Amino acid sequence: MSMPTIKQIRAYTVRGGGADYHDQGEGHWIDSQISTPMSKYPDYRMTRRSFGLNVLGTLVVEVEASDGTVGFAVTTAGEIGAFIVEKHLARFVEGQRVTDIEKIWDQMFHATLFYGRKGVVLNTISGVDLALWDLLGKIRDEPVHALLGGPVRDELQFYATGARPDLAKKMGFIGGKMPLKHGPAEGDTGLEKNIAQLAEMRESVGPDFWLMFDCWMSLDLDYATRLAQRGREYGLKWIEEALPPDDYWGYADLKKRVPPGMLVTTGEHEATRWGFRMLLEMGCCDIIQPDVGWCGGVTELLKISALADAHNTLVVPHGSSVYSYHFVVTRTNSPFSEFLMMAPQADEVVPMFNPLLLDEPVPENGRMRASSLDAPGFGVRLNPDSDLARPYTH
Incomplete structure (x- = not known):
């Protein structure tokens, strides 16, 4: 044929x-006070939409x-x-x-x-x-995962990203990643508030549940180092995307400065094999986190993953729902997945790209069977009720 x-x-x-997914209505946790590169300006500190994250x-x-x-x-x-x-x-x-x-x-x-x-x-x-x-x-x-060589495990396991790791634990996730609220411009007072949040959450979830901070490119090396050192007392598993994406030298230093056993992760806003080559060859992190919708797609993610495998570095893609699930389930160096809690209060599991996609699978008790990804292609449909516009033609 x-x-x-x-x-x-x-x-x-x-x-x-x-x-x-940042294009949400009022009151969503993803648009609350979160430390960003713009947090040094008080006018743009309280919400991320204020500086145009959803444009x-x-x-x-x-x-x-x-x-x-x-x-x-x-x-x-x-x-x-x-x-x-x-x-x-x-x-x-x-x-x-x-x-x-x-x-x-x-x-x-x-x-x-x-x-x-x-x-x-x-x-x-x-x-x-x-x-x-x-x-x-x-x-x-065939499902995309079959085109990539087939599953290497029967199920995916997930950690949850959102404002309520305590609720994520009750939902069966293996860990919870919190958005860091206060950046360097808020000084020691802000740092203490960050540590207080971590301490409170550790008290709530107990000693064995993973807790991580997502710093969203907003820190400097000194602040990130102090945050990591203070976080050790409360079992902080990793510090994520602490520095601007192009500061490879800073990441290499940070990896040397964090307490033994704490992980440095980054790569959400990195792209292509050449960008990740810098992270890997300079020893910048323990886990790379490419977003398959931003780094170059599946075609490029396969090359990035091969580089990471050769450097004994894990690949845990950033969010991206089915587009990463089909990849992760086929890779031995991608042992778990991220799930973004897109419910406004992070209090229930809802599809990440809702309402745009139909048939989008979600974890149950923090797990997802590989067989739930067996529909042809990525296994999702475009919602016919979506208000699509085609601004250009050719």
């Missing part, structure tokens, strides 16, 4: 939740094959990403066989080098790549 070709690629935008919105990419099969994926790139897909990347996708994913990725990346390399351009390339993998899985009537 001849392999279908790609007839058309289309790019849509949508607001409110979806892949741009991009979700990008939806559809790829239609010559036999009528449609693959799709979502990521954070909004109207900028839609423009890039329709006006630039489409030429490298349309007319190609649905199996030509590696060539398409290489052409998209090198054609955008002069204005890309990271950020929203790589988010966009990731969205196209994920849509191509979804399409190939549907053409072959």
Whole structure:
């Protein structure tokens, strides 16, 4: 049977939740006071929406094959990403066989080098790549994890990211990662408040439950070092993304300064094998956390993971729901997964990309059977009631 070709690629935008999970309504924990690189300015300290964290919105990419099969994926790139897909990347996708994913990725990346390399351009390339993998899985009537070599374990286990690790423990998760509230601009008073929060949560969850701090690129080396040293008393398992993404030298120093046994993790806002090569070769961290919707898609994540495996470094992708689950279940160096608690008060398990995706699986008692990922492609459908807009065509 001849392999279908790609007839058309289309790019849509949508607001409110979806892949741009920061685009939430009032009162959501994800928009509460969280330490950010903008926290040094009091006007932008109390909410992340105040400095524009939710401005991009979700990008939806559809790829239609010559036999009528449609693959799709979502990521954070909004109207900028839609423009890039329709006006630039489409030429490298349309007319190609649905199996030509590696060539398409290489052409998209090198054609955008002069204005890309990271950020929203790589988010966009990731969205196209994920849509191509979804399409190939549907053409072959196989889940993406089968295309990647098949599961290496029968189930996934999860830690929860959200404001209530105490509730996450009751829901069966193996750990809870809290957003750090106070950054360096709030001085020792803020540091003490962070430690008090950790101490209170440790008292609530007991000695064996993982507790971590997500610092979201907001600290300096001195503050991160003090936070890690103080956190040791309360069993802080890791300190995540403490420094700006490009401060590889700072991460290398931080890894040497943290207490023995405490992990340094980062990579959520890193992209491509070249960015992660810096983290790995400079000994910056114990766990890398690429987001498959931002780092270059599955095609690039496979290369990043191989690099990490050679450096004896774990790969635990940032959030991204089914797009990371299909990858994690096939990798021996990805022993657990992150689950973002997207309920406004982090008090129940809801699908990460709700309401944009249908059939999106969620953990039960902190676990997910590999068999729940056996539908073709990534196993999810685009909600037909979504208010999609196609701002550009080609």
